[in-house]
Amino acid sequence: MQSKLIVAVEFGDTDPAAIVFYPNFFRWFDASAWRLFVKAGLTLDILQNEFGLIGVPIADARSTFIKPLRFGDSIEITTYVASWKRKTFNLVHEVRKDGELYAKGLEIRVCAEPLEDGSGGIRAILIPDEIKWRLSARD
Amino acid sequence: MQSKLIVAVEFGDTDPAAIVFYPNFFRWFDASAWRLFVKAGLTLDILQNEFGLIGVPIADARSTFIKPLRFGDSIEITTYVASWKRKTFNLVHEVRKDGELYAKGLEIRVCAEPLEDGSGGIRAILIPDEIKWRLSARD
Amino acid sequence: MQSKLIVAVEFGDTDPAAIVFYPNFFRWFDASAWRLFVKAGLTLDILQNEFGLIGVPIADARSTFIKPLRFGDSIEITTYVASWKRKTFNLVHEVRKDGELYAKGLEIRVCAEPLEDGSGGIRAILIPDEIKWRLSARD
Amino acid sequence: MQSKLIVAVEFGDTDPAAIVFYPNFFRWFDASAWRLFVKAGLTLDILQNEFGLIGVPIADARSTFIKPLRFGDSIEITTYVASWKRKTFNLVHEVRKDGELYAKGLEIRVCAEPLEDGSGGIRAILIPDEIKWRLSARD
Numbered sequence: 001m002q003s004k005l006i007v008a009v010e011f012g013d014t015d016p017a018a019i020v021f022y023p024n025f026f027r028w029f030d031a032s033a034w035r036l037f038v039k040a041g042l043t044l045d046i047l048q049n050e051f052g053l054i055g056v057p058i059a060d061a062r063s064t065f066i067k068p069l070r071f072g073d074s075i076e077i078t079t080y081v082a083s084w085k086r087k088t089f090n091l092v093h094e095v096r097k098d099g100e101l102y103a104k105g106l107e108i109r110v111c112a113e114p115l116e117d118g119s120g121g122i123r124a125i126l127i128p129d130e131i132k133w134r135l136s137a138r139d
Numbered sequence: 140m141q142s143k144l145i146v147a148v149e150f151g152d153t154d155p156a157a158i159v160f161y162p163n164f165f166r167w168f169d170a171s172a173w174r175l176f177v178k179a180g181l182t183l184d185i186l187q188n189e190f191g192l193i194g195v196p197i198a199d200a201r202s203t204f205i206k207p208l209r210f211g212d213s214i215e216i217t218t219y220v221a222s223w224k225r226k227t228f229n230l231v232h233e234v235r236k237d238g239e240l241y242a243k244g245l246e247i248r249v250c251a252e253p254l255e256d257g258s259g260g261i262r263a264i265l266i267p268d269e270i271k272w273r274l275s276a277r278d
Numbered sequence: 279m280q281s282k283l284i285v286a287v288e289f290g291d292t293d294p295a296a297i298v299f300y301p302n303f304f305r306w307f308d309a310s311a312w313r314l315f316v317k318a319g320l321t322l323d324i325l326q327n328e329f330g331l332i333g334v335p336i337a338d339a340r341s342t343f344i345k346p347l348r349f350g351d352s353i354e355i356t357t358y359v360a361s362w363k364r365k366t367f368n369l370v371h372e373v374r375k376d377g378e379l380y381a382k383g384l385e386i387r388v389c390a391e392p393l394e395d396g397s398g399g400i401r402a403i404l405i406p407d408e409i410k411w412r413l414s415a416r417d
Numbered sequence: 418m419q420s421k422l423i424v425a426v427e428f429g430d431t432d433p434a435a436i437v438f439y440p441n442f443f444r445w446f447d448a449s450a451w452r453l454f455v456k457a458g459l460t461l462d463i464l465q466n467e468f469g470l471i472g473v474p475i476a477d478a479r480s481t482f483i484k485p486l487r488f489g490d491s492i493e494i495t496t497y498v499a500s501w502k503r504k505t506f507n508l509v510h511e512v513r514k515d516g517e518l519y520a521k522g523l524e525i526r527v528c529a530e531p532l533e534d535g536s537g538g539i540r541a542i543l544i545p546d547e548i549k550w551r552l553s554a555r556d
């Protein structure tokens with residue numbers, strides 16, 4: 001399964017060099033990850049109330065920036081799960097403008113539940129089969 | 140040379156799980172990179188007017204997130220150049236709370252000048268010795 | 279003339295109370311203001327190169343927040359010029375979900391040009407008739 | 418009682434005109450409001466667990482922007498309660514650089530508790546005397 005998110009690059013996303021301030025790419029990656037989760041029926045409400053998770057936080061994030069984006073650009077972000085491990089999964093985000101690749105991101109996410117020791121800590125659990133199954137369904 | 144940046148985690152930096160929304164780490168990495176540049180005498184004004192750069196944009200950014208941060212936490216970010224290539228250099232950002240490592244980031248940056256073909260494009264140049272020298276000076 | 283901007287409320291726009299962190303509304307107002315300017319043919323490039331402006335910065339901004347918005351909400355922002363003075367104009371932003379008003383914003387903007395004393399300062403000029411005319415055109 | 422917050426204006430806070438993108442002022446106002454609340458002993462945890470609130474959300478926010486701020490500027494934000502009504506209170510935020518006023522903000526906030534109808538809605542309650550008393554204490 002893959003999701004597509006269209007993003008309009010806004011004036012406020014850009015810096016004094018008139019190109020996108022790069023942390024915004026990660027903001028868009030997170031938004032695009034949620035498009036995929038929701039498409040798979042995994043809303044935040046379902047993740048919290050059916051799976052007992054606090055969410056699917058990030059263990060590792062990275063991006064390669066190929067060409068700069070500017071105010072007025074319209075981009076399409078394609079997001080899909082590239083691989084699974086027992087407790088982590090890799091989400092790939094491909095950012096294209098007019099079909100050309102402008103950035104490519106990778107998020108390593110976990111399924112996290114709260115520690116029950118009152119510390120406020122969280123821990124990664126084995127990824128539930130149901131979540132793996134839903135995110136791997138054919139489009 | 141290394142720089143230190145103290146950051147207070149704000150309410151608005153956190154998400155519905157009450158932990159920091161991860162793109163903010165990259166916002167802090169960029170701020171911490173500028174602390175290092177300015178400490179080395181490389182203000183944006185000097186980079187633009189003495190070196191003819193549009194800036195030092197990011198070719199690649201990544202971070203490992205070790206423990207979650209919350210509103211009210213105070214963190215210290217230590218930033219330094221870890222390695223040089225001909226056209227890129229690696230900046231490491233270590234995020235600590237109470238001396239303990241909470242995240243570790245890496246930015247690969249370039250020295251960029253505008254293309255002169257009116258396209259609005261930018262290109263990475265050989266890193267000027269002066270910039271390398273300044274960022275490598277002893278503290 | 280009025281413009282419409284559709285915004286999807288993202289996970290990262292919300293705070294530990296799971297409602298939108300309010301500075302994001304102003305980010306959306308700015309994006310919606312640019313939709314109106316561009317619809318009127320006033321791109322940033324045209325404002326800078328044909329009108330000699332550095333932009334249309336904000337002298338005053340305000341918003342009333344009527345009902346909270348949450349992750350997953352889809353909103354529509356309607357933006358139009360409500361009044362003109364010699365050096366300022368008032369932009370109104372109406373935020374609706376399912377037709378119901380959730381917030382109402384007002385931005386007072388100026389047409390700014392750079393001071394020529396090298397101070398980096400800016401000053402508001404008389405609003406050019408052409409700008410007023412374009413933003414007042416019938417849809 | 419009043420609080421002071423020092424903020425360093427970062428590269429990423431500024432726009433293509435090299436001045437602060439204005440929604441960031443509201444981000445700083447919120448941070449400064451929390452400095453005041455915490456100084457008065459009203460942490461988020463205490464507001465939630467002792468007072469049963471979801472927080473102190475914004476009913477109305479506004480700001481006048483007097484002079485532009487740039488990357489590298491250091492500002493001081495002074496925050497205090499200017500007036501009380503039964504269900505709202507007004508927070509004033511004065512932004513100064515080198516003692517000079519650059520912006521002045523006003524937030525109208527409420528003490529909000531969750532509706533118990535499962536709608537996810539919130540409602541403003543009468544401001545508890547204890548909250549009023551704490552925020553009105555002498556410095």
